[in-house]
Amino acid sequence: MKTSSNIVVSNNNMFFFGPVGVSIGSSHNITMDGNIVAHIQKRTTVEAGDMFQDKEGGFLTCTYFSATEVCSGITVSNNIVAGAHWTGFTAYAHECGSYTSNTFKGNVAHSINGSSGGTGAIIVPDRSSSTQMTGCFEASYFSAYKCS
Amino acid sequence: MSIVSGPKQSIFSHMTIVDNYKGLSNGLARGGGAAEYGVWRVELNKNFIVGEAPESLDQPTDGSWNIGLKDKCGINSISVIQGAKTIHPTMASSKPYDKYKSYAAWGGKVLLDGNTFKNFAAATLGGKKLRIICINNHASDGIPEHEFTQNTLSNVDEGALAYLMDPPGGWANTNDCGNFPCSAPQNFLASWVETQYDIKNANTNFNYGNQFQVIHDNEGFAPAMGTSCERKADMNAYICRREHLGILTFESSDPDTEDRSMQPIYVRLQGTQMNNKLNSMMDHVWDGFYTGQKRLSRFQAVLDGAPGSVYDLVYTGSPAKAQKFAFTSQNGAAGATIRIAYPSAASRNIVKDGNIIEYNMWVEKDRQYGPVMQTKCGENRYMGVVNIFEFYITSGCELDIQPRDAIQTLVRMEWTMEAFFADGGTTTFMDRVAGALGIHASTIKIVSVYEGSLVVNYEIQEPANDLNALYAIQEKQKQLYL
Numbered sequence: 223m224k225t226s227s228n229i230v231v232s233n234n235n236m237f238f239f240g241p242v243g244v245s246i247g248s249s250h251n252i253t254m255d256g257n258i259v260a261h262i263q264k265r266t267t268v269e270a271g272d273m274f275q276d277k278e279g280g281f282l283t284c285t286y287f288s289a290t291e292v293c294s295g296i297t298v299s300n301n302i303v304a305g306a307h308w309t310g311f312t313a314y315a316h317e318c319g320s321y322t323s324n325t326f327k328g329n330v331a332h333s334i335n336g337s338s339g340g341t342g343a344i345i346v347p348d349r350s351s352s353t354q355m356t357g358c359f360e361a362s363y364f365s366a367y368k369c370s
Numbered sequence: 371m372s373i374v375s376g377p378k379q380s381i382f383s384h385m386t387i388v389d390n391y392k393g394l395s396n397g398l399a400r401g402g403g404a405a406e407y408g409v410w411r412v413e414l415n416k417n418f419i420v421g422e423a424p425e426s427l428d429q430p431t432d433g434s435w436n437i438g439l440k441d442k443c444g445i446n447s448i449s450v451i452q453g454a455k456t457i458h459p460t461m462a463s464s465k466p467y468d469k470y471k472s473y474a475a476w477g478g479k480v481l482l483d484g485n486t487f488k489n490f491a492a493a494t495l496g497g498k499k500l501r502i503i504c505i506n507n508h509a510s511d512g513i514p515e516h517e518f519t520q521n522t523l524s525n526v527d528e529g530a531l532a533y534l535m536d537p538p539g540g541w542a543n544t545n546d547c548g549n550f551p552c553s554a555p556q557n558f559l560a561s562w563v564e565t566q567y568d569i570k571n572a573n574t575n576f577n578y579g580n581q582f583q584v585i586h587d588n589e590g591f592a593p594a595m596g597t598s599c600e601r602k603a604d605m606n607a608y609i610c611r612r613e614h615l616g617i618l619t620f621e622s623s624d625p626d627t628e629d630r631s632m633q634p635i636y637v638r639l640q641g642t643q644m645n646n647k648l649n650s651m652m653d654h655v656w657d658g659f660y661t662g663q664k665r666l667s668r669f670q671a672v673l674d675g676a677p678g679s680v681y682d683l684v685y686t687g688s689p690a691k692a693q694k695f696a697f698t699s700q701n702g703a704a705g706a707t708i709r710i711a712y713p714s715a716a717s718r719n720i721v722k723d724g725n726i727i728e729y730n731m732w733v734e735k736d737r738q739y740g741p742v743m744q745t746k747c748g749e750n751r752y753m754g755v756v757n758i759f760e761f762y763i764t765s766g767c768e769l770d771i772q773p774r775d776a777i778q779t780l781v782r783m784e785w786t787m788e789a790f791f792a793d794g795g796t797t798t799f800m801d802r803v804a805g806a807l808g809i810h811a812s813t814i815k816i817v818s819v820y821e822g823s824l825v826v827n828y829e830i831q832e833p834a835n836d837l838n839a840l841y842a843i844q845e846k847q848k849q850l851y852l
Contacts, residue, residue, distance in 0.1 A: 367388035
């Protein structure tokens, strides 16, 4: 979803998409809770030469469309990415020490494949928070297993 | 993982990390130039990290997820680098995410507090290495000391504590590190304090005590640590009980820092056979037909900062005129005297927090400045004739060596050394020169006094570093002497 607002997506199964399972971009007040994103595949139809790399991932939060896109009011909680390429999640962090935050909490990534190292999550500071962008950011209560 | 630019502190906490290829890691990026100086903290706190777990039933059966035949790590070493990583690279050369492709930044503090490491056998079920600590195999330039506090080891084999890779031989080429590999991995240091062992689990078959250090099997450094460090071949490491170990970082502050090489630089602890060979940072320029040949003259050396330790830095190229030094250690009491032999005499100052720290007092009986007694960070002296500049640096302290404009003068007098010192020695000499030139005696620094008949080597500085005032003094001195 792109440039969207005030949406709750909960308890859904997203299976066999590619190269990205779910992507949130430049959006506000989005809640993604309890979803399963599984078996996310590479595209096989790209013809851009051997050096080209596709943008891939299971569940991307405000990173896919631009490195500088800003989202606010994002909640990504209790989701599972089971099988994806490059990264399970890209996610916003929370303020340091703020463990009640649900910005990114209780999520699980597993079986993430990648070019010499698929990551469970790539976590970045919340671009709508000046504290995080210039000071401290923290990510917590995330689980990853069997990411290669 | 995270390698982003902007924040000064990045924390990953309360995570559960099980049976992954490279394990948990974190990082920060700081742009080059003035922006990169300071303390940047990267932390992994209260995480639960499991080495290997049985295969689960919910995984695809096509084998794409199977990492059983790879070496696995609990954590991958953490660095602070100059350039942030693109989150979604569109070029194969940028992958994997932990491929730095950037100089290590100056600052960086890595803290690991209250983590639990569980189920680490020394080998995976597939017969590969399974280790708590691995070195990022792209960390060519710099890895801050990894400071472990109050971490718990549960069901961990001794050999599973670490595998500290050697710098890949492939780094030794013109496009990367020159004719020998970059040396950051060989200067890795992980310091553990208040370590806890899960005594309910009998498989934790070792106990190093609550305080120990892990260093690389660097033949130029580790053997010189003596019996307090024990070699562990299967870890390619030494386990030490030397609480003053730390990391010395230093760099050229000259404008040609990327163009003029000082390496290799050898770090030698006096009284030992230590000969730690350092390389500068990797050339990260993307090469086309020509190589970039841009390499930042920044160096990192593991050091034992026990009281009384004195290290010689032996540059095989001319030392930079301006240099910056920092020493970090988990032990705040660590510190070392650093000695640099220069090819020629020149006026240099130690600057700490923007203030010049003067040489130690001149000692007439020794005919040179007083020795560095390791009393405070920045204590320093210059030893004339042999042209050795030495200073003391402590944990958490940053110092700059800065060249200073000065009039350098050598006076030969038909006089004996004994008569010179009997007549007031250097104090009287400085007073007379100051009186003749109409300047304050404190601006005159004796560099050396030696026989031949009697030679006094001195320099005159101008307190405000005003070049016009300095030229005026120089002209006046010429008129008086010639």
